[in-house]
Amino acid sequence: MVMMAMLGLVYFFISFLLLLISLMIGVKSDKSREKVSPFECGFDPFKKSRVPFSLRFFLVTVIFLVFDVEVALLFPLGLLKFASDLLFIGISGLVLIMVLMLGLMHEWNQGGLNWIY
Numbered sequence: 001m002v003m004m005a006m007l008g009l010v011y012f013f014i015s016f017l018l019l020l021i022s023l024m025i026g027v028k029s030d031k032s033r034e035k036v037s038p039f040e041c042g043f044d045p046f047k048k049s050r051v052p053f054s055l056r057f058f059l060v061t062v063i064f065l066v067f068d069v070e071v072a073l074l075f076p077l078g079l080l081k082f083a084s085d086l087l088f089i090g091i092s093g094l095v096l097i098m099v100l101m102l103g104l105m106h107e108w109n110q111g112g113l114n115w116i117y
Contacts, residue, residue, distance in 0.1 A: 059112055070100045 077093050107113055 063107055063112060066103060067100060070096060070103075 074093060074096055077089050077096075080089050
C-alpha cells in the first residue's frame, strides 16, 4: 500500500514538473495587436462588428448541408447488399437520388446556384 502511494506521488511530481517546464517554454514573446486578435477569414477584425453579411453564403451552406446529408444516406446502401433484398436497396437508392435531383433542379430554377444576377 505504501508502495502505491509512493508511485502515485512520483507520478504527480513528474506531471507537475512537465507542466512547469511546458509553461516556461511556451511563453509567447510577441503580443502585438495583430497577433492577439482572432483571424476572421479575411475580414478586418478592427472594423465595426455590425457589417451586413451576404445571405448568399448562408444559402450555399444550407444547400451544402442538405445535399451532404443525402449523400451520407446513400453510403450505407452499399453495405446493405449482403444483408437485405437487392430490390429494396435499389428502390431506396433511386428514391434518394431522385430527391437529390429534384432538390438540385429546384435550387437551379430558383436561382440559388447563381452568384451573379
